[in-house]
Amino acid sequence: MGDKCVILVTGGTGLVGQAIKTIADGEEKRPNEEWYFASSKDADLSDREATEKLFERVKPTHVIHLAAMVGGLFRNLKYNLDFYRTNTLINDNVLNASFKNGVKKVVSCLSTCIFPDKTTYPIDETMVHNGPPHDSNFGYSFSKRMIDVLNRAYNKQHGCQFTSVIPTNVFGPYDNFNLEDGHVLPGLINKIYCAKRDNTPFTVWGTGSPRRQFIYSLDLARLMIWVLRDYPEIDPIILSVGEEDEVSIKEAAEAVIEAMEFKGEVKFDTTKSDGQFKKTASNAKLRKYRPDFKFTPFKQAVKESCNWFEANYETLRK
Template sequence: MASDRTELRILVTGGSGLVGRAIERLVKGGERRDGEEWTFLSSKDADLTNVDETRAVFKRYRPTHVIHLAAMVGGLFRNMKYNLDFWRLNIHINDNVLQMAHEHAVAKVISCLSTCIFPDQTTYPIDESMIHNGPPHSSNFGYSYAKRMIDIQNRAYHQQHGSRFSAVIPTNVFGMDDNFNIEEGHVLPGLIHKTYLAKMNGTPLVVWGSGKPRRQFIYSLDLARLFIWVLREYEEIEPIILSVGEEEEVSIKEAAESIVSAMGFEGEVIFDTSKSDGQYKKTASNGKLRKYLPHFQFTPFNQAIKETCDWFVANYKVARK
């Protein structure tokens, strides 16, 4: 996009979250192009479950493009406890953002989905054509169905109004600025916080579950780079999976070992098998992404873990936890 073209006003909802912060780091670090104006919106700026507040945001910033990250999110155990809340709040947020984008003639919206939207009973690797082939895992069906509906709405807006609303499907994201809450956060930030406390207190590190489930983890800075590419270059309405390759999948046990090494923890590691493992695997194909970006370089997992752990230790007092 050359600087002599129409100015792009890019609104990022959920701008204070893990992915929003990563995008902001890149934009402030030199990724912003001439003619682009970026606004990072947080939950403190507006309640996106409220249509009037959402309308006011769009009226104020007049975005031409939207990266929609805002959502009620949480780890396995919070999802299991609050499936109704995850459904209702996310449905309200998504409907308000997409409808206001339509009403304000936004040129392009890129929403963020999750691999948990895929059917629980399926063949692997999963790809973009399989989203609606069966019910998602029962542990987080509220969140999963709410996210699936973004894809339905995108198709409907395109069919009825010609809107260019699309979505990306990242695998498990982690990195700096994550939510490191042990009870309600995702697995990696929770383990990082646990390891920090275990090292500080001289106690064993207790990992919930057997450690056997496998995941593809993507570093937030890598995902941010891909998000910016999607916003600028990706023209399909169909979603695209943003993920490391299948060969980069690691077990929770291997992830815990990487964190233990990065944190210099030398104590005992215990796997509490009385806790649920959740879905055993969600192996996703990044074949579609590779057709577009065959040479994209992902940050090696252990390096990304080390950078995240170092950031958490250095920012312990201010990190979300």
């Protein structure tokens, strides 16, 4: 990426997009790179004409594709069809527009939920298509899997350098802290804030026993910029902390309790679904390329996220 580069980031105002903006404008800033962070206000990417007009306007040489219809466990359970149809349209439009406009490289963002529900652990990049995903979010999962199919097809038929990353559970500033359809950590942060403010119990949905690997959004941003610049493969790469850094939902809740200095009652509502118990991912491939990469310690990242949440409470998504 030595020449002048115009990098379009779809979904650029969300959690990962804002983290990339922070890193690209800061520690990883390069004079030959011009970044454009697009939001849904710039274009409805499920509409082909709107997508093509965005590409015509920005004229990107590179794309980081983050845009998606997203939600937490309970929204996925309710709207599997919507998640499949909308995301399939978005992904096809973005990759086709990238091909038509001669984009040199596209990095799309997938999710560990795409992996088979019944599998051996740890999961790795070779196992994406080995069986159906968990039934709770099959619509979203299959639509994301198809990005990998598109990447391979564009590469085989046209030689396109389209690839993808698979992060584990992302959290950090600019997250969606909605209590109903947000993800687990931002949901816990908002719940504790409300419980502390209202002097009510803090209730965790489920048993607290499922286990997850969490990656801080700023760490993910650093790695995605590296993938855009230097990762040579079409095959996806898992971006995650190690297996040894996996934590239970109960442990995640305890980290938020500590960070928010919550002293009240803690309850677990076991009538709520736990979702998938675990989806432990191997970061061996990442470590082959980046053996010295330093992840932000989990408790430090949670504390920074809680501090950002409290400082921006009036304007954040909740």
